[in-house]
Amino acid sequence: MEVGRTRTGALRALILAGTSLAALTAAQAQEATPRTGASVQLDEISVESRGAGGVTGPVSAIVSGLPRAGVEDPKGPVPGYVASRSTTATKTNTPLIETPQSITVIGQQQLRDQNAQTLTQATQYVAGAYAGTFGADTRIDYLTLRGFVVSDYGIYRDGLQLLNYGFGYFKIDTFGLERIEILRGPASVLFGAGSPGGIVNTVSKRPTEYPFGYVELGGGSFGQTYGAFDIGGPADKEGHWFYRLTGYGRRGGTQVDGAPDDSVYIAPALTYKPDGATHFTLLSSYQHDNTAVTANFLPYLGTVRPNLSGLRIPRSLNLGDAGFNTFTRDQAFVGYEFEHVFDDTFAFRQNLRYAFNQSAQNADIGQLGYSDAAQTRLARYQFLTSTKVNLFQVDNQLEARFSDGFFRHDVLLGLDYKNYQLHDNQGTNFSAGYSVPDISILNPAYGPATGRPLPYLVNANSFQQLGVYLQDQIKLSDRLTLVLGGRTDFADNRVNDKLYTTGSNGRSDTGITYRTALIYNFDYGLAPYVSYSTSFQPLIGTDINNQTFKPETGTQIEGGVKFEPPGQGYFLTLAGFDIHRKNVLTANPANVIFQAQLGEVRSTGFEAQLVASLTDGLNAIASYTIYGLTNERGSADILGKVPVNIPENFASLFLDYTIQTGELRGFGFGGGVRYVGRSFADTANTLRVPDYVLFDAQVHYDWDRWRLAVNATNIADKRFVSSCQSSFSCFYGDARRVLASLSYKW
Structure with a gap:
C-alpha cells in the first residue's frame, strides 16, 4: 500500500556553450593523444593508482583480458x-572522450573523501541526478536521472541489472x-532494460596482482x-590465482527516534588467470540489513508549511511503534x-550471476493526514x-576488432x-478489520501492535527476458567515430495471484x-557528439484490475x-537532451495502493559536469542541471503539469585540497555546496516544495600509513x-551527519 515513488532554449544554450568552448580552447591545440588501434598490444606495464581505501600500488591494466600499455583498467x-575509460556505455573498453553519451565515473578516492556510505550519498554531486x-530512507537508494526514476529498473551491478520491484529492494554497500x-x-x-533517463552501474572490487591490506574504524x-x-593479493607463487576479501559492519541509529541502521x-x-589470454573472476557477497521505515509519509502542512496550529512535525518523530517499526533484508x-582473447581480432566474454533477496517489513505508516481539527x-x-x-x-559477448580496408x-x-522470480505478500490492518490508533506529534505514546494485518495481495510474479544485440563502433577517420546499435528483446511477464485465483494473468512482448x-575528436581534447536512441522496459506487476502492464518505451536525442585537454587533469561534459517516455506508471488517482499507465512524460534540458584532479593536491567536482519536465499525455488534471516530487534544477560544487609540502604536508580540507530547486506536491502544481541549499565539509590528515578524517x-x-x-x-531530508574515521593501510 505504501506508494514508492523552455525546450529550444536549452539546446540553444548547449550550442552556444560548445561554440564558446571550441573558441576558447582552439589556441590550446596539442599533439593528439595515442589512439587505440584494432590490435591488442601484449606488453605488460603497471599503472600507479589508488586502490581500495586509499591503498596505493601497481595495478595491472587489463584490456580485453590482456595487459596494455598506458591504459586505465575500466x-x-x-x-x-x-576516469578516462569505462565499459558501461558501450560494453567495450572505450575512452570516455570517444564515447558519444554523457557519463560520470565516481572512483574510490572520491567515495573516501566524502565518506559516502550509500549510493544516495555518493551521487549527490552528479549532473542530471537527484538522489x-x-x-532519509535507509531501506533503499532512491535516484532519478534527467527527471526519471532509475532506482527501480536502472541500477546495475557489474553490468547486470538489479530489479527493484515492490519491496524486493537490493541495497548497494559502497565500501x-x-x-x-x-x-x-x-x-x-x-x-x-532501464529508464530512458539512464542507468547507474556499480562496479565491484576485484582481486589485485599486488598484496595489500586496509582497515578502518569510525563513528x-x-x-x-x-x-x-x-x-x-596473489594466492600462489606462480601468479595464476588472486584473491580479495572485503567486509563492512555498522551499528547505530538514525535521525528518527528508535529506528536502527545496522548492516x-x-x-x-x-x-584465475592461467595465461595472458584467459581471465576468470568469481564475485560473491552477502549482506544483512536491519533498519526501519525512516521515510515518514507526512502531510504538507506541518512539514513544508506550518500546520493550522503553527507547528511543524519533528524530524525525529517515529510514526511506527518502536517495537515493530522494522525492516530487515538478507541478500x-x-x-x-x-573472458578469453583468441587473437588480435576476437574476444569472448560471459558474465553470469545469481542474486537472492529476502525482506520483511512491519510498521505503522502515515500517509493519511491528520485525525483532528x-x-x-x-x-x-x-x-x-x-x-x-x-x-x-547471463550476458554473452563476442567482440571483433578489425579493418575492412576502408574503416x-x-x-x-x-x-x-x-529470469526474475518474485514472491510478494502485502497486508494491512484494513484487510484485518481493525484500526490503528493515531499518534500525537507533540507527545507521542507508543504501545504494542493492535493486531496483525491480513493480506490483500499474495502474488508469485515471473518475468523472463531474452535479448540479442549488435553494436558497431566504426572509425570513419582517425577522429570521426560512428556508433550503430540495434537490439531485439523477447519478454514474458506472468502473475500468479494466490489470493484471488481469477486474477492470474500475463503477457508476452517483443521490443526493438x-x-x-x-x-568527432579534435587533437586538443575537444569532442562534439550527437546521438539518437530508443528504450524498451517491460514492467513487472499489475494494475487495479489485476492486468499486467504494457512495456514502457522512450526516445531521446542528445547533443553535447x-x-x-591532454595532460591538464580535468574532464568537462556539456549535454542537451530531449526525452519522450510513454506508458509511464503513476499512482492511480482512484486508489493509491495501485499504479496506472496514464500517459507520456517529456524531459528536455541541459546539464554540465566538471571533474578535475589538478596539481598540488586539489580535486574538484562541479555540476549544473536544468530541464523542463511535463506530462504530455494523460488525464485532464495532469496534462501539461510537472510530475510530483521531482526537482528540475540543481547545482553543486565540491572541493578537496591536501597540502603537499612543509610541516603541514598530508593535512587536507574541503567542502561542498548543493542546491536543489523547487518541486511540486500535487498533480495540479498548486503546492510548491521550496528549493534549498546544503553545505558539506571535511578535514583529514594522512601520515605514513594512517589517515584520520572528519566528514560533515x-x-x-x-x-x-x-x-x-x-x-x-512528504519526506524530510537528511539532518546533519558527522562521521570521524581512522584507517590504516599496508
Whole structure:
C-alpha cells in the first residue's frame, strides 16, 4: 500500500556553450593523444593508482583480458577523481572522450573523501541526478536521472541489472565498490532494460596482482559506529590465482527516534588467470540489513508549511511503534566474469550471476493526514510485507576488432537472458478489520501492535527476458567515430495471484531498440557528439484490475561536447537532451495502493559536469542541471503539469585540497555546496516544495600509513523537505551527519 515513488532554449544554450568552448580552447591545440588501434598490444606495464581505501600500488591494466600499455583498467581504480575509460556505455573498453553519451565515473578516492556510505550519498554531486527523493530512507537508494526514476529498473551491478520491484529492494554497500558509473540517457540497446533517463552501474572490487591490506574504524551522529577491512593479493607463487576479501559492519541509529541502521557486508572474490589470454573472476557477497521505515509519509502542512496550529512535525518523530517499526533484508550475490582473447581480432566474454533477496517489513505508516481539527495528531495504518526474490542473469559477448580496408570496426555481438522470480505478500490492518490508533506529534505514546494485518495481495510474479544485440563502433577517420546499435528483446511477464485465483494473468512482448551516434575528436581534447536512441522496459506487476502492464518505451536525442585537454587533469561534459517516455506508471488517482499507465512524460534540458584532479593536491567536482519536465499525455488534471516530487534544477560544487609540502604536508580540507530547486506536491502544481541549499565539509590528515578524517554533511543542520508525493506524503531530508574515521593501510 505504501506508494514508492523552455525546450529550444536549452539546446540553444548547449550550442552556444560548445561554440564558446571550441573558441576558447582552439589556441590550446596539442599533439593528439595515442589512439587505440584494432590490435591488442601484449606488453605488460603497471599503472600507479589508488586502490581500495586509499591503498596505493601497481595495478595491472587489463584490456580485453590482456595487459596494455598506458591504459586505465575500466573496471579498476580511478586515478584521482578523473576516469578516462569505462565499459558501461558501450560494453567495450572505450575512452570516455570517444564515447558519444554523457557519463560520470565516481572512483574510490572520491567515495573516501566524502565518506559516502550509500549510493544516495555518493551521487549527490552528479549532473542530471537527484538522489534521496524520499529523504532519509535507509531501506533503499532512491535516484532519478534527467527527471526519471532509475532506482527501480536502472541500477546495475557489474553490468547486470538489479530489479527493484515492490519491496524486493537490493541495497548497494559502497565500501564494496571500486567505482560507480552514471550513464545518462537510454541504454536499452546494450542492456535491454532501464529508464530512458539512464542507468547507474556499480562496479565491484576485484582481486589485485599486488598484496595489500586496509582497515578502518569510525563513528559519529546518531550513535553510529562502523568497522571495515579490505585485503587481497596473489594466492600462489606462480601468479595464476588472486584473491580479495572485503567486509563492512555498522551499528547505530538514525535521525528518527528508535529506528536502527545496522548492516553487515562480506564479499569474497577470486581471480584465475592461467595465461595472458584467459581471465576468470568469481564475485560473491552477502549482506544483512536491519533498519526501519525512516521515510515518514507526512502531510504538507506541518512539514513544508506550518500546520493550522503553527507547528511543524519533528524530524525525529517515529510514526511506527518502536517495537515493530522494522525492516530487515538478507541478500546474496554469486557469479563470475569470464573472458578469453583468441587473437588480435576476437574476444569472448560471459558474465553470469545469481542474486537472492529476502525482506520483511512491519510498521505503522502515515500517509493519511491528520485525525483532528487542530492538526496535532496523525492518522496511521499498519503495513506488513514479506518479499522473496530470485534473479538469474547471463550476458554473452563476442567482440571483433578489425579493418575492412576502408574503416576500422569494433563489433560487439551479444545474447543475454534474465529470469526474475518474485514472491510478494502485502497486508494491512484494513484487510484485518481493525484500526490503528493515531499518534500525537507533540507527545507521542507508543504501545504494542493492535493486531496483525491480513493480506490483500499474495502474488508469485515471473518475468523472463531474452535479448540479442549488435553494436558497431566504426572509425570513419582517425577522429570521426560512428556508433550503430540495434537490439531485439523477447519478454514474458506472468502473475500468479494466490489470493484471488481469477486474477492470474500475463503477457508476452517483443521490443526493438536502436541507437546511432557520431563523435568527432579534435587533437586538443575537444569532442562534439550527437546521438539518437530508443528504450524498451517491460514492467513487472499489475494494475487495479489485476492486468499486467504494457512495456514502457522512450526516445531521446542528445547533443553535447566533451573537453579533456591532454595532460591538464580535468574532464568537462556539456549535454542537451530531449526525452519522450510513454506508458509511464503513476499512482492511480482512484486508489493509491495501485499504479496506472496514464500517459507520456517529456524531459528536455541541459546539464554540465566538471571533474578535475589538478596539481598540488586539489580535486574538484562541479555540476549544473536544468530541464523542463511535463506530462504530455494523460488525464485532464495532469496534462501539461510537472510530475510530483521531482526537482528540475540543481547545482553543486565540491572541493578537496591536501597540502603537499612543509610541516603541514598530508593535512587536507574541503567542502561542498548543493542546491536543489523547487518541486511540486500535487498533480495540479498548486503546492510548491521550496528549493534549498546544503553545505558539506571535511578535514583529514594522512601520515605514513594512517589517515584520520572528519566528514560533515548538511553542516548547518537545515531542516528541509526533499520532496512530496502528495499533500499527505512528504519526506524530510537528511539532518546533519558527522562521521570521524581512522584507517590504516599496508
